[in-house]
Amino acid sequence: MAANITILCDFDASKRPRPARLIAMLKDIYTLNVIAKEYTPIAGVNCFSFPALPTAKDRTPEQNQLIASHCQNGAFEQLIFTPNRLLIRDHLASLPPQQLLIVEDITLLPFALEYRAHYKEAKVLIDLREYYPLEYENSKEWLKSFGLFFQHLCAVYLPQVDSAICVSEGIARKYYENFGVRSKVFLSLPPFFALEPTPLHTPIKILYHGFVSPDRSSENLISLARKLPSEYALYAMVLSNQPDFFRSLRESAPSNLVFLPPVRLESIVPFSNAFDIGLVPFFPTTFNLMHCLPNKLFEYLQARLCILSTPLSEIERFVSIQRCGVCAKDFSIDSLLDSLLLLSREEILAHKHRAHELAQAFSMERNTAEIRHIVAQIIAQ
Known part of the structure; x- marks a missing residue:
């Protein structure tokens, strides 16, 4: 019987190359669920959604100040367990027991770990798509607010995962140096296309x-x-x-x-x-x-x-x-x-x-065998 896997995304998974391709690589051999913010339906996948919060450009000055206050006062749970995201708990509770939760955004990692605390057979894999504590490092305001939030998520929650994949050696090394988390580099490869190089154009x-x-x-x-x-x-x-x-x-x-x-x-x-x-x-x-x-x-x-x-x-x-x-x-x-x-x-x-x-060596087909091996190993632990 195929294992049950849920992918958690804090965005529309179908519109981001890395998670969209991850879904494509796993959906044919596992019972796959996607819980995402403002999702687009995906064939062969059980999709669930939760609503979005206002983006930075849509928030009022008062809302931005409240977020900054939560961060500076260490009230990080106010930013994790927001009313819109609490639907994630309901969606997970509606599913049969899951063997693996794959987290595509670290803001949702606490929900995956919370689920694992109740279902001991569940494992948690996180995809570290960037080094989150420095996501917008050029903004002093961000570093004093969300920067502190992401530092907290990495320090408190990240070491609890069962496994991690990452986009590059440099970013993987930074996570290990700062948080003791080892991750396997998993390249962001597109599907193979049977194309030929075109003749050189002029210009x-x-x-x-x-x-x-x-x-x-x-x-x-x-x-x-x-x-x-x-x-x-x-x-x-x-x-x-x-x-x-x-x-x-x-x-x-x-x-x-x-x-x-x-x-x-x-x-x-x-x-x-x-x-x-x-x-x-x-x-x-x-x-x-x-x-x-x-x-x-x-x-x-x-x-x-x-x-x-x-x-x-x-x-x-x-x-x-x-x-x-x-x-x-x-x-x-x-x-x-x-x-x-x-x-x-x-x-x-x-x-x-x-x-x-x-082209063949650096295609999604190569990644498919690799991610299926990674997932099978995690589930078998």
Whole structure:
């Protein structure tokens, strides 16, 4: 009989690449339940939802002050067991006993541990998608409020998990150093697509896709576009939760920076195949960015693109070992541009073909066997 597994998400799981793919990898062999905030129904999965609280831009000054007060006074349970999330208890109680709870957001970890306290056979696996205590480290206000909250969650609840997976070696090391929690690196890999590298375009087509924000040094897209020779064109398929910043970015863009409408998650890779170079332009403005191995890196690879990146530690190591692109010598737009211009057309095409050689090895199919093995081991403990 298939084991019962519940995945807990503090967001719409179907719209985030990592949890969406985790669900796809597990739903065919386990009885899978997803309890998520504002979920989209998923075929083959029992889905339950709980309502959202106001986001930072929707909260009143009084609400923000109350949150900051709770954090500074150590009243963290007021932020964990909020009225909207108490529905999680009801959803879990309505299910048959669960053998495994997978936590996709650390704010929901206390609910999983609470469940395990009543059902001793249940295990708890957490997916550490970033280093939470430094999620918005550039904001002093955040560090004095939610930063304290996430520090508390990591110090008190994280050491109680049965197992953990993590997105990169650097982030995994930080969790071990600060909280004594060991985690296995589990890469964020997209499904395999039977694509071929496209012939090199004229002008050469560079793609950036993902979120844009000040923390992500997204102004770099403008700076790079302004310095690109006419032999190159830069495309940005982006989203932002900061409308004013996004508007400013678009208004200041030169003509060779083309903004594209976003496509659905499952269409990102085949859409990206029509480009030549996949760009990662981040500066190490945060710990999480310095140590990221983002979804886009592997989506570019799956799309058979040459990788061009700033020298973020994990990406630089990956690109060097796999020989699938180039990284700048330092964190400057001039260095990024120099690395691009040193690539001949033949070298860019060779990197695209190298991505083709790596596509099967760095696909969700590889991850499927790995996560199923991890889950089976945890359940059997």
